Amino acid sequence: MPHDDHDHDHARDLHDHLHTHLPEEPALRVKALETVLLRKGLISAQSIDAWIEAYANQIGPRRGAELVARAWVDPDFKARLMQDADTVVREVGYEGVEGGHIRVVENTPAVHNVIVCTLCSCYPWSLLGIPPDWYKSAAYRSRVVREPRAVLAEFGLVLEEDIQLRVWDATAELRYLVLPERPAGTEGLSEAALAALVTRNAMVGTERVAAPAMRG
Amino acid sequence: MTDAVAFQKPWHAQVSAIVHALTEAGTFSAADWSQTLGAERAHQQDHGAPDTADSYFIAVLDSLLTLLDRTDPALAADLRETTEAWRTAYLTTPHGQPVELA
Numbered sequence: 606m607p608h609d610d611h612d613h614d615h616a617r618d619l620h621d622h623l624h625t626h627l628p629e630e631p632a633l634r635v636k637a638l639e640t641v642l643l644r645k646g647l648i649s650a651q652s653i654d655a656w657i658e659a660y661a662n663q664i665g666p667r668r669g670a671e672l673v674a675r676a677w678v679d680p681d682f683k684a685r686l687m688q689d690a691d692t693v694v695r696e697v698g699y700e701g702v703e704g705g706h707i708r709v710v711e712n713t714p715a716v717h718n719v720i721v722c723t724l725c726s727c728y729p730w731s732l733l734g735i736p737p738d739w740y741k742s743a744a745y746r747s748r749v750v751r752e753p754r755a756v757l758a759e760f761g762l763v764l765e766e767d768i769q770l771r772v773w774d775a776t777a778e779l780r781y782l783v784l785p786e787r788p789a790g791t792e793g794l795s796e797a798a799l800a801a802l803v804t805r806n807a808m809v810g811t812e813r814v815a816a817p818a819m820r821g
Numbered sequence: 822m823t824d825a826v827a828f829q830k831p832w833h834a835q836v837s838a839i840v841h842a843l844t845e846a847g848t849f850s851a852a853d854w855s856q857t858l859g860a861e862r863a864h865q866q867d868h869g870a871p872d873t874a875d876s877y878f879i880a881v882l883d884s885l886l887t888l889l890d891r892t893d894p895a896l897a898a899d900l901r902e903t904t905e906a907w908r909t910a911y912l913t914t915p916h917g918q919p920v921e922l923a
Contacts, residue, residue, distance in 0.1 A: 627911045631879050632832035637904040638885065639835060640922070641896065648842040656838040661827040702845040724859035726877070735827040735837070738874040743866050777855035 660735055666805035668699045669732035669782055672709075673808065674800035677787045687711060690782070694732070701731030705777055711784040712810070716769045719757065719810030720781040721749045727775040729782050733805050740809065750774070760811040783808050788816040833878045840881060849888045857884040 628636065642648045672693070676683035686693050690707040694700050707729055710718040722728065723746050728736040739745050749756045753772050754764055764770060773781040785807040791799060794817075806812040828834040844851055861880040870876045889896050906922050914920045 627908065628832070631875070631882060632830070633907055633911075634900070634904055635832045635836045635839075635882060637900055637907050638882070639839060640903050640907070641899050642839065642843075645893075647846065647848060648839060652842050652845075653835070653838045656841050657834045660837070661834055665827075702841055703851045705851055722855075725855050725862055726858070727855055730841075738829070738877070741874070741877045743862065743872045777851040 660730070664731070665734040666732070666803070666808060667734075667800075668697075669729065669805070669808045670800040670803035672697070672699075672732065672782070673784055673803045674796045676709075676784055677799055678796050683784075686784070699731050701729070703727075703730060703777065703780070706779045707732070707782060708773075708779060709782050709784050710771065710773060712786045712813075714768075714786070716771060717757075717764055717810065718771045718773060718781075718783045719749060719753060720773045720775055720783060721746055722775040723747070723750060724774075724776065727777055727780055729775075729780045732782055733808060737805070757811060760806065762812050783810040785810075785814045788814050790816045790818065829874050830878075833874065836878055836881050836885070840885060843885070843888075848892070853888060854884070857887055860884075861887070 627633070639648070639653065643650060672686060676686050682693075686709050690709045691700075694707055710720075712718055721740075726736055726741040728740060730736070745756065750772055753770050757764060757770075775781055785803065787799070788802070791802070794802075802814050802817065804812060804814065807814045828837070840854065843849060844854060849857075858880060861884045862877070865876055865880055866872075870879075886897065886900070903922075907920075910920050910922055
């Protein structure tokens with residue numbers, strides 16, 4: 606009833622007015638850990654804030670998309686990227702703090718690649734930004750190895766039976782980036798326009814890059 | 822399965838940033854991190870933890886504590902004390918005022 610709703614709202618407002626909300630337990634523990642590490646000089650507040658700002662708001666999959674678009678328009682660059690991604694990534698200044706190697710795997714009409722980390726959540730952070738929650742889920746990590754076609758179908762990617770499917774298991778030492786196929790009908794597009802078509806999921810291998818007319 | 826939000830909750834971002842800062846500082850290696858987090862996720866799964874973002878980041882927090890405990894066993898007690906200090910600060914600070922440690 607409206608009267609009850611009003612009373613409820615009023616009670617909630619009063620509660621909010623009187624008390625500062627206690628964060629949920631893990632949030633409180635993280636806050637305490639940050640306090641302790643700051644006190645010990647193991648981290649700095651500036652570096653924490655700068656990382657969150659960069660990864661939550663700026664990096665995203667843009668860097669990976671730039672590399673893909675350039676590989677699509679520049680065969681020499683693509684050859685170097687396929688042969689020695691570490692050097693290329695270092696040259697453009699996109700290496701991360703995780704260390705280890707980057708390997709680029711190319712999708713073709715005959716082969717489709719998808720990446721996973723079955724152990725934890727190894728991922729090319731510096732190229733793709735924050736890994737999505739599904740990439741870190743136990744369901745994806747176990748199922749994409751056992752039944753990759755079924756998992757990809759759930760992402761809306763139904764692969765033809767004659768396409769070979771390769772699942773790459775990332776580790777701390779070796780992380781993967783999928784070079785998706787360039788969609789048909791994009792011949793006239795600039796490198797920047799092509800990069801804008803490339804999605805994070807396409808570089809993980811859970812979708813294809815759609816041509817502009819097909820994008821919803 | 823699309824998800825535009827980078828982090829569902831601020832503490833997910835905070836704990837991820839701490840992992841990266843400590844990796845960058847060389848407090849532990851990326852390989853150590855991967856092994857520890859993998860073991861923690863397996864432990865969680867064995868104990869029926871839900872397959873959610875919260876579970877993942879709780880595993881990240883617990884893995885951090887495991888690695889830090891190797892080099893600084895006193896940290897656990899320090900952390901417990903600091904957690905309680907923050908809890909008290911939240912419970913005793915009137916709404917609208919900044920929450921600070923005493």
